[in-house]
Amino acid sequence: MNEGTEAEQAARADVSVARIFREFLVIGAISFGGAVPYLRGRLVEKDGWVDDKEFVEMLSISQSLPGLNATNLAILVGQKLKGVPGAAAALLGMCLPGAVILYVAGILYYHHGDRAASAAILKGVAAAAVGLVLQTAIQLGRRSLDTRVDLIFMGMTVVAVDYYRLSVLWALLGVGLLAVLWHNPRQLARQRAAKAAAKAQGAMAGIAEAGPA
């Protein structure tokens, strides 16, 4: 559809709502194993509708908000391209294939789920799903947890939900509020200052070391 960069730029300037719907419908239908890599591949690399920096920013907004990352991203990109109709088309396209597939799969499972073969397959997949979620948590943790206090907040959330059986809502509000207050603007400024000071000191040490030699 896009023959060259000129066509791409033209597309970026005015993408029709139908085109947005079609593109997200395709992503919704092919994104096996997690939608985010597919969204990036098509919206950033193939279509050029958002650039890489914008995509990362949209992803980080999506992760701080309630809602699935895939649908939040669809809304943010759709909104950027065509406002309310764009966001609606993107959301609908993203959800439609999976919704139809799982509606049918749900009916099939309801009637045949207790067969030995399907129970065996699903047992394998459920175990794999645990590994998948753990990997996602580790990946997110590596990227966004950089102080020891963050690990404490993370641990508090797990213990609150799984050990004290606190509702997810209260864990979210309680520990969330605590963590936001801890990372208050003054604290963040202090952290930045400390980091800058450490960097400066490192540079000084480098000079001092280099000096005598």
Added chain:
Amino acid sequence: MSQIPTLIRVFAYLSILTVGGGMAAFPEMEYLSVDVHHWLTKEQLIHLYSIGQMAPGPNMMMIVAIGDWAGGILGALAVLIAFFLPTALLAYAAGRGWKKLETWPWRDSIQRGLAPVSIGLLLAGCYTMAKGAITGTETAAIAAGVLLILLHYKINPALLVAASAVVGFISFR
């Protein structure tokens, strides 16, 4: 029929808990749909989530099946709308407001503060899932294998899901 208002209430509530990802709402989803409303069993919920892993699109789409079982096709539609519309409106509003908040110092605080909590919720959801899914050495080995492969190689998770389905078919029948 009478289940539809309840479905809407439950799934609209669950949707606001999905900070950081759908799995964050999993413990509450299990509690509400299994223990409180008896729409399905714990095992069925884990199975539906697993079926969702094999399908494309957003990963919590299996809620459609819960809606269908509890309230037919209208139930499925009600659940879809209840689960996706409120957070969609929120994302839309945030998309418009986020840039303007760039100079608001608490914006960074909120992002930094919610990160560890959302990862904690993800882990809590994972633990709830694991309690039902990890039943012995074989399932633990599958989970560990998937985790280790993903940590060391860049590979599409869907391939590992498919491989685990095959392993399950061979060893658990």
